[in-house]
Amino acid sequence: MERVVLGFDGSAASEAALEWTAERARTERFELDIVLVTNMFISDRAAADRILDAASRRWRDLAPDVPATAVRLDGLMPATLTEVARGAALLVLGIEPGFRMRSAVSAWMPLRAAARSGAPTVLVPTGWSASDDPxxxxxxxxxxxxxxxxxxxxxxxxxxxxxxxxxxxxxxxxxxxxxxxxxxxxxxxxxxxxxxxxxxxxxxxxxxxxxxxxxxxxxxxxxxxxxxxxxxxxxxxxxxxxxxxxxxxxxxxxxxxxxxxxxxxxxxxxxxxxxx
Incomplete structure (x- = not known):
């Protein structure tokens, strides 16, 4: 079975990415890894675990038949996430659109992820909704x-x-x-x-x-x-x-x-x- 990696940090963009992935689960079978990367020196690990618990509950509500594993990893972005995604069928990330100067900087992370992981990388914007457009x-x-x-x-x-x-x-x-x-x-x-x-x-x-x-x-x-x-x-x-x-x-x-x-x-x- 294919493996999909979802980068999640509790933001509105990552919530949209989770919903996009759940929509994909309606027609495709895969195993999901929900990954939150934290800084090992300054992270609030209890808060990070609460974010992951909420993500897991949301996933079970949206796609109860698709197995998912939630994991918190200490490390640096995007290297830690892309290492996890290596060999995966898909890497899914949320992104905040509409602010060109800010996005020009934040776009480095998802584009680095696409290049380093070797996996197709989906960037889901905040406010995403399902569509039957081509x-x-x-x-x-x-x-x-x-x-x-x-x-x-x-x-x-x-x-x-x-x-x-x-x-x-x-x-x-x-x-x-x-x-x-x-x-x-x-x-x-x-x-x-x-x-x-x-x-x-x-x-x-x-x-x-x-x-x-x-x-x-x-x-x-x-x-x-x-x-x-x-x-x-x-x-x-x-x-x-x-x-x-x-x-x-x-x-x-x-x-x-x-x-x-x-x-x-x-x-x-x-x-x-x-x-x-």
Whole structure:
């Protein structure tokens, strides 16, 4: 059975993450670890245990048939949590959206968690509620979103909602190697990106033949395109290039741009995770 790790600290965001995980338990079977990481030197361990007890009771109310273990660990974030999540099918965290300057700093923790754990990391915003909108996945030009595509298809299939594959493009050099034209036409570049989208649809159809799939090909940058699609999505799924979270790594990337600004659930899927 798959293992899901839920990072919990008693905040409103972590409560939303717990509710999102319980909703997932309606259609998927897994074992849950509810983990609270405390500082071994300054933590109030009695208060931490009360937080975990409340989380366990809430989980039993929402998903009584899904086994859950609550554990408090002394350590540092995100290293302690990501070590626990290593090998898990999913890591779920809450996040407070809407405050870009603050979120730009707090986004380091969940994005570090996604990179270090190697597990798909779901970021659930405060105020989350269930939706039957499609799961939207951002499709990149390269192979960095291949695992994100399969994760999104699986999530949509289990949730009983359509999958939206969104691919954005801007004018630039042709994707066709060795093409003689120095200035590719808009029509040809658009056609090349349409082929990328068609290949993704074919891959999803091969593995999830009954899953309804809608596509969007837009001329825009990925962050803007995904931001507009988010309000019509139950979840936004993105891949990473696997460069880590060092200075110059994911700073300014799509992930960091979206985390903290969207009021929708986001899932960051590392490229090395095998999901199929």
């Amino acid at each position: 799961v939207t996945v951002g499709l990149d030009d390269d192979n960095s979103s291949a695992q994100a595509l399969l994760f999104a298809a699986r999530a949509a299939s289990f949730a009983g909602v359509p999958l939206r594959i969104l691919h954005s493009w801007l004018m630039g050099s042709s994707l066709l190697r060795g093409h003689a034209s120095a200035l590719p036409s808009t029509q040809r570049v658009a056609a090349e990106h349409e082929q990328i989208l068609d290949a993704a649809v074919a891959e999803v159809a091969r593995q999830y033949p009954r899953l309804p799939v809608v596509t969007e090909l837009v001329r825009d940058n990925p962050t803007s395109a995904l931001t507009r699609a988010a309000d019509r999505s139950s979840m936004v799924v993105i891949g990473t290039h696997g460069r880590g979270i060092a200075v110059g790594g994911l700073v300014g990337s799509i992930g960091l741009d979206l985390v903290g600004s969207l009021h929708r659930t986001i899932c960051v899927v590392p490229p090395t995770r095998v999901l199929a």
